[in-house]
Amino acid sequence: MSGAASDTTPARLAASQPKIRLEGVEKSFGSKRVLAGIDLDIERGESMVLIGGSGTGKSVLLKHMIGLLHPDAGRVLVDGQDLAQLDYREITDFRRRFGMAFQEGALFDSMSVHDNIAFPLRRAGWKRGEVEDRVDRCLELVRLQGTGEKMPSELSGGMRRRVGFARAIALEPQILLLDEPTTGLDPVMSAVVDELILDLKHDLDATTVTITHDMTSAFRIGDRVGMLDRGQVIALASPTEFQNLTDPRVQQFLRREAHGPLSEGK
């Protein structure tokens, strides 16, 4: 779009700054060290995929990017802004540029599917008609037309995840954080969600960070794939390069082997 602009314009300078920057992020819960010094730059408009075994700190890392958790050491910068410097009122406004889908959907169980998706729109002050149109459109995108009046407890796990995804994209965020969006979905629905992520990236130039165990999806949507183990980024490369990495931990993960360096000491 604006790629042809001169390199010295302020807009260009802003665009050259990483959208999300993690500098030496460390986090422990009690005596358990979950993040052990993470450095990671995620560029504007990039689709970053994070993989790694369960309990390696992926979800915790994602929560640091949106300021739900604060690092014990290190900094998290979004658009050059250190999240720890914002007070709780400023961070509420700051989060309007984010969308996040949680592992289990985290739908508000006192509200219908429709009201869940309408929630961020109403909070942002949208008019009733606009809200209705946007909710219908979002439900259509995740192929859940006609379920608006259902309550979350009436939905299957996969459907809940899709509603959570619809709620996350309702406000067309600049940054989309997705925690296992395709886990528990059938292959066709997984492909639908993958396509939605790619569409958002192309249409809105959105920056996306996706956690997944689904390697097909990872290589399809990722511009870069990063792998976490024991709270550190142990590999970071484009999908094609990633598959050719010789690191035994990466190879164990990709080949789905029960024995290897990843399973040692666990």
Added chain:
Amino acid sequence: MDTLLRLVEGPLEQVGRFFQLFWRTLVWTFRPPWDFREWIKQAVRVGVDSTPVVLLTALFTGMVMALQTFSTLQRFHAEGYVGSLVALSMVRELSCVLGGLVVAGRSGSAMGAEIGTMRVTEQIDALEVLATDPIQYLVVPRVWAATLMLPLLVALADGVGIAGGYLVAVGLLGANPVTYIESTFLYMGLSDITSGLIKAAVFGLLISLIGCQQGYYTRGGAEGVGKATTRAVVVASMAILISDFFLTKVLF
């Protein structure tokens, strides 16, 4: 020294969190957007839905008060004062304390359980992510609903309790209806009623803040929610009884 520190650390942390939550509730009360639908929903749940059980409590308390005081005062030939005794006990003390305990059991526990469940299922994180402060959205409506509704409940309970005393004294024990009503209002001043209502408002504030606090800081799945719910009721009940003493000391 170390064990002593560890012993007071927990309670002190709770007290700190209580005042932090209170402060944040005050700050967010005056900041838009105001979700009045949520305020009314909570007011109905704390106020309207608690009405039957609070009034039933007040009715039987008034009745048993009349029963007890009548037989006691009869020994001094002072039955004429039963009305005053029942009325003053109800408006100054029993309506607000018993009403508060009932609402702590009904609404305080519900707040703890509901907010606790939202915490462990990441719904509170989801609120934050959707640019909504959970204190503003969840705590502010509950706190003001309880603080405003409890005095109204207690005002009703005052009337029902006094009526209960009248029914027993006049209907069952054969007291003179005219003297009974006269004695009911003879020694009662406006300040007796208002101090009871002020206490009720403070209890409403305590119940809701404690319930929300226990829920908000819940950890550890279903078991954590269970513990939060229990603590919401126990801590709120203790807070009512303890603060009642000091409020009574200050107000009367």
